[in-house]
Amino acid sequence: xxxxxxxxxxxxxxxxxxxxxxxxxxxxxxxxxxxxxxxxxxxxxxxxxxxxxxxxxxxxxxxxxxxxxxxxxxxxxxxxxxxxxxxxxxxxxxxxxxxxxxxxxxxxxxxxxxxxxxxxxxxxxxxxxxxxxxxxxxxxxxxxxxxxxxxxxxxxxxxxxxxxxxxxxxxxxxxxxxxxxxxxxxxxxxxxxxxxxxxxxxxxxxxxxxxxxxxxxxxxxxxxxxxxxxxxxxxxxxxxxxxxxxxxxxxxxxxxxxxxxxxxxxxxxxxxxxxxxxxx
Amino acid sequence: xxxxxxxxxxxxxxxxxxxxxxxxxxxxxxxxxxxxxxxxxxxxxxxxxxxxxxxxxxxxxxxxxxxxxxxxxxxxxxxxxxxxxxxxxxxxxxxxxxxxxxxxxxxxxxxxxxxxxxxxxxxxxxxxxxxxxxxxxxxxxxxxxxxxxxxxxxxxxxxxxxxxxxxxxxxxxxxxxxxxxxxxxxxxxxxxxxxxxxxxxxxxxxxxxxxxxxxxxxxxxxxxxxxxxxxxxxxxxxxxxxx
Numbered sequence: 153x154x155x156x157x158x159x160x161x162x163x164x165x166x167x168x169x170x171x172x173x174x175x176x177x178x179x180x181x182x183x184x185x186x187x188x189x190x191x192x193x194x195x196x197x198x199x200x201x202x203x204x205x206x207x208x209x210x211x212x213x214x215x216x217x218x219x220x221x222x223x224x225x226x227x228x229x230x231x232x233x234x235x236x237x238x239x240x241x242x243x244x245x246x247x248x249x250x251x252x253x254x255x256x257x258x259x260x261x262x263x264x265x266x267x268x269x270x271x272x273x274x275x276x277x278x279x280x281x282x283x284x285x286x287x288x289x290x291x292x293x294x295x296x297x298x299x300x301x302x303x304x305x306x307x308x309x310x311x312x313x314x315x316x317x318x319x320x321x322x323x324x325x326x327x328x329x330x331x332x333x334x335x336x337x338x339x340x341x342x343x344x345x346x347x348x349x350x351x352x353x354x355x356x357x358x359x360x361x362x363x364x365x366x367x368x369x370x371x372x373x374x375x376x377x378x379x380x381x382x383x384x385x386x387x388x389x390x391x392x393x394x395x396x397x398x399x400x401x402x403x404x405x406x407x408x409x410x411x412x413x414x415x416x417x418x419x420x421x422x423x424x425x426x427x428x429x430x431x432x
Numbered sequence: 433x434x435x436x437x438x439x440x441x442x443x444x445x446x447x448x449x450x451x452x453x454x455x456x457x458x459x460x461x462x463x464x465x466x467x468x469x470x471x472x473x474x475x476x477x478x479x480x481x482x483x484x485x486x487x488x489x490x491x492x493x494x495x496x497x498x499x500x501x502x503x504x505x506x507x508x509x510x511x512x513x514x515x516x517x518x519x520x521x522x523x524x525x526x527x528x529x530x531x532x533x534x535x536x537x538x539x540x541x542x543x544x545x546x547x548x549x550x551x552x553x554x555x556x557x558x559x560x561x562x563x564x565x566x567x568x569x570x571x572x573x574x575x576x577x578x579x580x581x582x583x584x585x586x587x588x589x590x591x592x593x594x595x596x597x598x599x600x601x602x603x604x605x606x607x608x609x610x611x612x613x614x615x616x617x618x619x620x621x622x623x624x625x626x627x628x629x630x631x632x633x634x635x636x637x638x639x640x641x642x643x644x645x646x647x648x649x650x651x652x653x654x655x656x657x658x659x660x661x662x663x664x665x666x667x668x669x670x671x672x673x674x675x
Contacts (some may be wrong), residue, residue, distance in 0.1 A: 155522050155575060156568040164561040166569075181527070181566060267564045269529040269550060271543050 167267075167429035171405040174427055178264055178401060185264060186401065188272060189257045190393035193400075196253025197392050200246040201385070207239035208381055233306050240302045244295030251291035255283040257397070258338050261404050266427040279338070286337045286344050290330050297322045323373075328355050328366050335407035339423065340415075350415075358410050365406050368399055436463040436486070436590060436622060441494035443481050443646075455481035456492070457646035463624065463639075468616045470637035471626045472668060478646040479626040480517075483592045486624070487515055498589065514588040518595040520579030522567040528554075528578055529563040535586040553581045557611060572599035577608065584615055591616070591623040597632070609636050630668045634658065642668065 168174045179186065211232065218228040259279020263270045301319030309315060332351030336342060342350070355362055372391065378384040408427075416424040441459040444452050456478040463469050471479045485492045488508045496503035503511060514535075522531050529550055530537075536546045554560040557577045559570075567575055576599040583591065593612065597605045613636050616623050627633050633640050633654070640657040642650040644664045650657060657665060 155520075155524055157572045157575060158569055159571065161571045161574055162562050162565055162569050167561060167564075177564075181564065184525070269527075269533060269547050269563070271546075274543050 164429060168427075169429045171409050171428060174265060174267075175402055175405055179398065182264055182270075185260070185270060185272065186397045187393070189260055189397040189400070192253055192257055192276065193396045194389060194392040196250050199249050200243060201388060201392075203239055203242050203246055204388070205385060207235060208384070210235045212381060236302065236306060240299045244292065244299060247291040247295040247298070248288060251287040252280055252284060254334070254400075255287045255337075256280045257400060258334070258404065259283070261397075261401050262338050265401065265404055265408065283337045286347070287334065289344055290334055294322075294327065294330060297326055323370060324363070324366065327369070328362050331366070331369070331403070332362075332407065332410075335404060336411070338404075339408070339411060340420075354410055354414060357414065361406070362410070365403055369403065371395070371399075435465050435497075435499055436624075437495075437497040437500070438462070438482075438486075439495040439497070441482070441485060441492055441496065443478070443485055443490055443492045454646055456485065458494070459643070459647060460494075461641055461648050461651065463622060465622050466620045467638040468613065468623045468625055468636060470633035470640045471624055471643060472628065472630060472633045472640055473643035473664075474668070475628060477643045479628075479643055480594055481646075482643070483515070483594055483624065483626060486590070486592065487511070487513055512589045513592060514583040514586055514590070515592045516579050516583040516594065516596045518598040520576060522575055522578055522582075524567050526566070527563065528559065528565050528567065528570070531567065531578055532563075532581045532585055535582060539586070549585055550581075553585045556615075557581050557608075573601065573604045576600065580608070580612070587619075588621070591621055593623060593625045595627055596625075597627075605632070606635075612636065628668075 168177045214223065214228055214231045214235070217223045218225065223231070256276035256279040259282070260270060260272060260275045262268075262279075263275050298319075301322045304318040305315045307315060329348055329351040332354050333344065333347035336347045336350060340347075372388070375384055375388055375391075378387060412424055438459055438461050441456050442454070443456040444454050446452055459478065459482060471482060473479050481490065484490045486496055486503070488503065488506075488511065498506065498511065523534065526534070532550045532553060533546050536549065541549075550563070551560060554563055557580060559574055559577050559581065562570055562574060562578070567578065570578065576596065580596060583593075596612070597608055600608060609632065612623075612625070615621075625633075625636060627636075634657075635654075637654060640651065640654055641648055642657065642660075642662070642665055650660050650662045650665050652660070658669070660666075
């Protein structure tokens, strides 16, 4: 077995000089690791997928009953609401389980983005150990808000905009602030209220770019528009394995660049520009 | 560090036709601990075979003793030897960090210790900026440094270097030679350093062992070897090689 060699020495200046280069460099060099992260994310999102699977199955079943005329429109409406209520309530603990996987995966991604040695299992477990309390609170908070937002959609009023408004507010106001908190947890040791306070300030300061980053995170909303049941499940599984890790890596690099600009430059110079060759 | 004693070592290779080649023929020597011993000789004289026998990679007759314990009674792991060959092999799918860390991972060292030691050894060899790369991104010299780093990261009883500078240019050679020498001195370990370059042996070693036809023909400090009247030593000195 012969190792391939480069013609010239690998120099410090050949290292990625900005976060965008770190992103593509990581994908090119560590696709195996990123795939492993995807599998872990799929594992921790399984309860959520199962709940959504049963929710959709029941909804298809009552829709079929309605079209056959075995149930009335009123019964259908009642059953539809009941299924949604139960499913979105069960989603709350599923978000908590998902957040545990997220805590581990983001630690591995942090190591990757910072150019540190990665010990997959150990780093994954360390990430959970260090952040599970914060992630538990964030996921519970998000789960409950998500439930309330979904319940608002089920209210019997004709104004669609009013019905979806709570969910829009949750996704566009509370979620980004929580995201700032989630990414801060991986880097700093702050109290949760401090993370949320910093998150709110940073969201205001970086509104437009963070909003763009948020749109990428909200991609799963588009799955609701897939009508074919099994295609939808397949897309969701593939999404968790092949898309989520790239999104997490990209989002980590984005939030890290925000922290560099507003926090690290003055307060934590030792981690300022970590993982890139030319410091910002 | 153990004292390495070799008594009447004989290694015979058989080819497919059943013909015998004697690689080492009654090699005897006692290597003092905490020193860097250069093994020098023409190609085919048995230098690499000696290292392979110490590693337990070839069958031999005679005795190899680590602090008076026969190597036969020790597994390769128990011998606790680090080895760098000229034909080093790096794991192509692993990063440089993971390549260097591999002996410590096998030894189940704690994560933080591995990180610290990999960084320290990479810094020592000037390859800390390469840690996130894969071997194919590095030049031959840098890859050789990685192989070296992987060998010295493990705290071993004995270090065996088999022409470890073959991939370096002149400047790289002298730089890494000094690094190896410094490492051996700082850590007070025993090392055997195989080379066919007389000048290299003179600059790096505390003690030089000259082999010819599988036997020790001269040994001593670099000064003693330099002043030796032995004709083989003189040929090596003049750079005459039978290759």
